[in-house]
Amino acid sequence: MSDKITAELRTEFGKGAARRIRREDKVPAVMYGHGNDTVHLTLPGHDTMMAIKHGGANALLELDINGETQLALTKQVQVDPVRRVLEHVDFVAVRRGEKVTVDVPIVVVGEAVRETLVVTENSTVQVEAEATHIPESFEVDIEGAEAGTQFLAGSLTLPSGTTLLTDPETLVVNVTAAQTEAQLEADLEEAEAEAGIERDEPDADEGESAEGGESAEGGDEE
CATH class of the missing domain: 2.170.120.20 (Ribosomal protein L25, C-terminal domain)
Known part of the structure; x- marks a missing residue:
């Protein structure tokens, strides 16, 4: 089942034109396939986003272009990583009954x-x-x-x-x-060894120095 979207043909291209389209809450898109020239389109942003979400990874949209209906299969979707809105959509034109x-x-x-x-x-x-x-x-x-x-x-x-x-x-x-903790530790040590990473071993003299320091401090206090 496909979602119906009203599309507009566009004649302006480039980054500047795309920004103007997006400011109007619309989405620039292209459609290719069946040996025809690439068709440049402008789609309503919210409706297109909902249709693609509803259709999943291979959303099929029914585009109304100047009163003519064309089935379009979503092939690539660009989404703004911060605002999570559509930036651009690539479609492939398909026909009913056609295998894809x-x-x-x-x-x-x-x-x-x-x-x-x-x-x-x-x-x-x-x-x-x-x-x-x-x-x-x-x-x-x-x-x-x-x-x-x-x-x-x-x-x-x-x-x-x-x-x-x-x-x-x-x-x-x-x-x-599932790996046990011992297996995970062994794998980590093996990976570190292969990468040439050496683990710092506890210094045996550290404990003795610490104890000596405590004695000295005690003597000072007395």
């Missing part, structure tokens, strides 16, 4: 058994799907998984019409035994 290649996020649900460490080895997998039926994510249920359990890309449940492009043997989520 996308990276779909992995979401881990459930809890493994105690004293295990759950590592997401690959946060996305690549699939081919219809532009209007792109999965938002794939769930990996680790509930009760024990150390040594591995979840491969080929074990993911894909909806009808979606084809896995990632190698099925690719490790997606790995459940291992």
Whole structure:
């Protein structure tokens, strides 16, 4: 399902034009694909942000451009790191029924058994799907998984019409035994040794000096 956004064609380019667009709470964008020339657009900032959030990593928007409708798949989104507003969006023009290649996020649900460490080895997998039926994510249920359990890309449940492009043997989520404090300390010492870092050993004379200092101070007071 796509969100409908009214877009305006723009003829001004460059940083100055982009700043003026953003001051009006709008977003500069480009759309390419199907062998057509790149189309430069201006989109309403709030509506576009909400549509992209709603659509997830591969948001599909229905752009109304001068009364004509065009489906556009989000490919790259630039967000201001401080104000958290959209700075620029790149789209790819798509058609209904068209197959597209996308990276779909992995979401881990459930809890493994105690004293295990759950590592997401690959946060996305690549699939081919219809532009209007792109999965938002794939769930990996680790509930009760024990150390040594591995979840491969080929074990993911894909909806009808979606084809896995990632190698099925690719490790997606790995459940291992949690390291003990002793193992962590040993790994740290090994890493420091490889980096040439030497730990400072306590000076045996320090304690004696401290005791001697205390005696001297006591003698002064007397």
